[in-house]
Amino acid sequence: MxxxxxxxxxxxxxxxxxxxxxxxHDAANSIATIVSTGAMSPHWAVAWAAFFNFIAFLVFGxxxxxxxxxxxxxxxxxxxxxxxxxxxxxxxxxxxxxxxxxxxxxxxxxxxxxxxxxxxxxxxxxxxxxxxx
CATH class of the missing domain: 1.10.8 (Helicase, Ruva Protein; domain 3)
Structure with missing residues (x-):
């Protein structure tokens, strides 16, 4: 068809x-804990999340x-x-x-x-x- x-x-x-x-709906879930505890600033948390989400297919296929x-x-x-x-x-x-x-x-x-x-x-x-x- x-x-x-x-x-x-x-x-x-x-x-x-x-x-x-x-x-x-889901994006905040990956950085909520690290930002709310003060371990990382929101700017860096978003940057890290974006980077690792982008390269995940290279590692996991x-x-x-x-x-x-x-x-x-x-x-x-x-x-x-x-x-x-x-x-x-x-x-x-x-x-x-x-x-x-x-x-x-x-x-x-x-x-x-x-x-x-x-x-x-x-x-x-x-x-x-x-x-x-």
């Missing part, structure tokens, strides 16, 4: 919205990205509807938990969104047990 350029652009914009909310892309649901069922559903689920969960002050992870929200969209499209049989468990 071929999808239009407009759909691809739309999905990229939705993914960017998720990424923005990920930073908005693409294992997490591979699991998200291929290890949660069967890649054969993933289409633009599944991607859109997963992103909408993760964005919705992030906004709900932020509004009510419930601590949660955007990464876990995305995994849940992928599982939910995959199950809605093709059923539980298309989940990859090793990636879900």
């Amino acid at each position: 071929s999808i239009s350029f407009e759909i691809v652009v739309f999905l990229i914009l939705v993914a960017l919205a998720f990424d923005f909310l990920n930073g908005f 693409f294992a997490v990205a591979t699991t998200i892309g291929k290890g949660i649901v069967d890649p054969a069922i993933v289409d633009h509807y599944v991607v859109f559903g997963a992103l909408c689920g993760a964005i919705s969960w992030n906004l709900i938990t932020w509004y009510y002050g419930i601590p949660s992870s955007s990464s876990h929200a995305l995994v849940g969104g992928i599982i939910g969209a995959g199950v809605a499209k093709a059923g539980v049989g298309k989940l990859v047990a090793g990636g879900v468990l």
Whole structure:
């Protein structure tokens, strides 16, 4: 199935919205303790966090990205509807938990969104047990 350029652009914009909310929702978690204890200034804490987040793929490779892309649901069922559903689920969960002050992870929200969209499209049989468990 071929999808239009407009759909691809739309999905990229939705993914960017998720990424923005990920930073908005989760970014402070990595530096809150070190700043609140006075061990590091906010400026240096943000600089260190940005640096190590940027180079993390060099040390850890693409294992997490591979699991998200291929290890949660069967890649054969993933289409633009599944991607859109997963992103909408993760964005919705992030906004709900932020509004009510419930601590949660955007990464876990995305995994849940992928599982939910995959199950809605093709059923539980298309989940990859090793990636879900």
